[in-house]
Amino acid sequence: MDIFQNEMIKGLTQMAHYFAEFEIRPAAPIHDREETVPWELMAKAQFQGISQTRMLDEVVARRGKEVRESDSSKPKIAAQLQVAAAEELAWGCAGCSLALVGSSLAASPVASLGSVEQQDLFLKLMDGLDANGRVKTAAMALSEPGTGSDISGLSTTARKEGDSWVINGSKQWITNGQTATVYVVWAQTDAALGRSGVRGFLVERGTPGLVPGKKEHKIGIRASETAAVHFEECRVHNDMLLGAARPSTGGLGDTKKMLDSTRPAVGAGAVGIARAAYEYTLEFAQREMLRGRKLVDHQHIAFALAEMAMEIEASRLLIHKAAWLSDNKIENVLNASIGKAHAANTATSVTRRCLEILGDAATEPGNLVEKCYRDAKIYDIFEGTGQIQRRIIAKHLFGVNAV
Amino acid sequence: MQFEFTQDEALIAETFRRFADRNLRPATADADREAKIPAALLAQGAELGLYADAVPERAGGYLEGAYSHRSRAIRGLSLGWACPAMGEVFERGVELALLLGEVGGFDDVLADLATSEGSAVLVRNDGRLGILPDGDSAMVLGYFPAVFGAAFSKWLAIASLEPGAEGLYLISLADCGRSSAVAETWRASGAERIELGGTQARIITRDTDRITRMLDEAKVSLAARAIGAARAAIEFAEAYAADRVQFHQPIGQFESLRELIDTNRVSIEAGEALVLRAAAELDSKSGPVTLASMAQRFSADVIRKSAVDAVQIYGGYGYVNEYPVEKLMRDATAFAVRFGSESFERVRRG
Numbered sequence: 001m002d003i004f005q006n007e008m009i010k011g012l013t014q015m016a017h018y019f020a021e022f023e024i025r026p027a028a029p030i031h032d033r034e035e036t037v038p039w040e041l042m043a044k045a046q047f048q049g050i051s052q053t054r055m056l057d058e059v060v061a062r063r064g065k066e067v068r069e070s071d072s073s074k075p076k077i078a079a080q081l082q083v084a085a086a087e088e089l090a091w092g093c094a095g096c097s098l099a100l101v102g103s104s105l106a107a108s109p110v111a112s113l114g115s116v117e118q119q120d121l122f123l124k125l126m127d128g129l130d131a132n133g134r135v136k137t138a139a140m141a142l143s144e145p146g147t148g149s150d151i152s153g154l155s156t157t158a159r160k161e162g163d164s165w166v167i168n169g170s171k172q173w174i175t176n177g178q179t180a181t182v183y184v185v186w187a188q189t190d191a192a193l194g195r196s197g198v199r200g201f202l203v204e205r206g207t208p209g210l211v212p213g214k215k216e217h218k219i220g221i222r223a224s225e226t227a228a229v230h231f232e233e234c235r236v237h238n239d240m241l242l243g244a245a246r247p248s249t250g251g252l253g254d255t256k257k258m259l260d261s262t263r264p265a266v267g268a269g270a271v272g273i274a275r276a277a278y279e280y281t282l283e284f285a286q287r288e289m290l291r292g293r294k295l296v297d298h299q300h301i302a303f304a305l306a307e308m309a310m311e312i313e314a315s316r317l318l319i320h321k322a323a324w325l326s327d328n329k330i331e332n333v334l335n336a337s338i339g340k341a342h343a344a345n346t347a348t349s350v351t352r353r354c355l356e357i358l359g360d361a362a363t364e365p366g367n368l369v370e371k372c373y374r375d376a377k378i379y380d381i382f383e384g385t386g387q388i389q390r391r392i393i394a395k396h397l398f399g400v401n402a403v
Numbered sequence: 404m405q406f407e408f409t410q411d412e413a414l415i416a417e418t419f420r421r422f423a424d425r426n427l428r429p430a431t432a433d434a435d436r437e438a439k440i441p442a443a444l445l446a447q448g449a450e451l452g453l454y455a456d457a458v459p460e461r462a463g464g465y466l467e468g469a470y471s472h473r474s475r476a477i478r479g480l481s482l483g484w485a486c487p488a489m490g491e492v493f494e495r496g497v498e499l500a501l502l503l504g505e506v507g508g509f510d511d512v513l514a515d516l517a518t519s520e521g522s523a524v525l526v527r528n529d530g531r532l533g534i535l536p537d538g539d540s541a542m543v544l545g546y547f548p549a550v551f552g553a554a555f556s557k558w559l560a561i562a563s564l565e566p567g568a569e570g571l572y573l574i575s576l577a578d579c580g581r582s583s584a585v586a587e588t589w590r591a592s593g594a595e596r597i598e599l600g601g602t603q604a605r606i607i608t609r610d611t612d613r614i615t616r617m618l619d620e621a622k623v624s625l626a627a628r629a630i631g632a633a634r635a636a637i638e639f640a641e642a643y644a645a646d647r648v649q650f651h652q653p654i655g656q657f658e659s660l661r662e663l664i665d666t667n668r669v670s671i672e673a674g675e676a677l678v679l680r681a682a683a684e685l686d687s688k689s690g691p692v693t694l695a696s697m698a699q700r701f702s703a704d705v706i707r708k709s710a711v712d713a714v715q716i717y718g719g720y721g722y723v724n725e726y727p728v729e730k731l732m733r734d735a736t737a738f739a740v741r742f743g744s745e746s747f748e749r750v751r752r753g
Binding site: 153173218220290291361365366370374377385386 | 711729737
């Protein structure tokens with residue numbers, strides 16, 4: 001794997017870490033407390049080429065794919081770069097890091113399924129600032145109130161009327177759901193087709209019938225906006241159907257592939273959280289005294305910290321392997337699930353044990369480890385719960401669909 | 404060891420379960436959001452004898468004869484089941500009242516402890532305080548980052564087993580620097596940061612066995628509430644899993660989730676048995692006991708796991724504050740750190 005020696009990965013890691021330490025960390029507590037979106041961080045990140053820009057690059061890169069792929073002298077490290085940066089940004093603050101990169105969830109299907117015209121439109125919509133002077137965001141609208149883990153049961157529908165599609169239904173837990181400039185909405189176009197009838201549509205903010213809904217108040221990742229989005233007779237032109245030219249490849253199967261492709265970066269975020277809690281606790285244990293010795297000099301504390309370091313290192317390596325496989329065009333679904341599930345476990349268990357070592361210091365308002373404990377849990381839920389990951393792993397390893 | 408409740412205990416269990424279910428539960432979400440407990444609820448708690456039952460009759464309380472820690476644990480199961488933050492507020496002051504009732508000479512403080520608004524919070528010095536004893540009093544320097552229940556209280560009792568600073572110190576909260584420390588866990592409990600800048604304290608006792616015993620009593624009460632909260636989390640999750648359909652069946656029918664629920668149920672039953680046994684040990688002995696710390700540690704593990712697993716079972720719904728398990732996951736933190744860190748406890752015992 002390139003993680004250990006590639007200068008580009010090292011450079012991006014340093015750059016992302018610098019941004020996390022000096023920009024994200026100071027801003028994070030207030031966004032966690034007030035549940036506000038870190039618009040100023042998003043603008044800085046865009047300016048420095050850390051977030052939205054990367055997402056747009058992805059769209060552009062897919063379009064210029066032939067040109068880039070002809071240059072075989074350069075190592076393919078896009079996925080490895082992504083996970084290296086994701087770990088650092090989440091080390092700064094998981095919620096802020098998701099605010100920075102949340103739009104890439106919507107960019108991904110546009111890049112893989114969209115026509116050149118749709119990609120142009122997406123880039124145009126995302127260009128510049130919105131009416132409030134803020135960085136523009138995009139939203140991937142897939143989950144529904146009745147459809148969390150089981151995305152094949154979508155109830156949002158799109159019916160064909162002349163040269164338009166009319167979308168009806170409600171989406172839930174949508175990142176950037178209230179403020180997005182553009183939405184990628186998934187809806188059932190023909191119930192008789194089942195999963196393959198589910199298609200994606202580009203819907204611009206302001207389209208009649210698109211109604212951003214209630215913002216969720218979450219236990220963690222509070223700087224990342226999560227909201228419901230409703231579609232009430234929302235009419236979009238036929239041109240907004242993603243993958244229209246390739247009907248056999250634009251359905252739900254591709255949606256699931258997209259979720260597979262984002263898993264290494266999501267898992268890397270969990271590693272970042274675990275590392276943040278671990279480092280904070282290690283410093284605490286090196287500083288605080290107990291019975292005449294530093295906490296860290298007590299064997300059970302030292303061993304607990306060593307155990308955490310082992311888990312963090314193992315999770316990171318699993319995730320980098322999944323990313324390396326992706327960069328080398330080797331199927332990584334199994335490894336992506338293993339990495340994500342392992343990292344989610346690591347994040348929840350490391351943050352919990354850090355709380356125990358800190359004692360009542362962890363209950364102080366704004367304590368970093370307490371926040372990490374709350375942030376960590378979502379990594380076992382979103383982008384495929386721990387249970388879904390285990391189903392995928394079991395299916396790939398020994399072919400069973402365990403229920 | 405008696406496993407069946409006596410007639411009196413059964414009555415206590417029923418009374419507090421009803422109070423928890425009808426009065427406390429409906430108010431918990433608002434109390435958490437607004438970070439305060441309605442005065443009416445505190446008054447209802449007082450009517451049930453929650454403050455006065457540990458205060459001797461001579462000082463205006465209801466206690467005659469021996470105090471029953473088993474009864475206290477039984478009611479704690481219900482209080483924790485309803486709301487951990489409220490449970491902490493209702494149960495604060497009991498250990499101090501029992502100790503003051505024994506040592507005598509503090510009837511002015513005891514009279515306060517018999518009321519909701521005069522009660523005391525008990526904290527433990529984990530080595531960060533500077534304590535300079537001088538006869539019957541001491542000067543205390545340092546701070547506590549978050550003292551649960553302080554906003555509702557008049558007194559601060561500091562239990563210290565640190566070498567050279569052994570003692571139980573009593574300070575009027577009016578003499579302390581105080582600022583709100585409401586954060587994420589036990590939000591309704593009125594947590595405050597307490598600053599002690601050479602504050603004068605009365606020394607109640609220097610008997611380390613008696614102080615250890617006092618902490619043991621507090622730990623068993625805390626453990627009972629933790630088990631109650633864990634039971635609530637798993638009850639919520641089980642009900643949700645029976646209703647929520649994914650992949651064409653209620654998610655509670657998936658073996659992995661059934662296993663998750665069952666594992667927690669086993670731990671909760673084991674935890675409850677340990678808590679009741681630890682409480683019985685307190686009732687049968689006068690000095691420090693062996694099961695109290697075990698009950699605290701085990702129950703802290705149980706509530707943490709139950710709350711986090713309940714959030715997992717709710718999935719995305721568990722992560723938002725519309726459903727009760729999100730709050731229980733935040734509240735689980737305080738149970739683990741209430742009397743110093745786990746590391747501290749292990750070192751002390753080791």
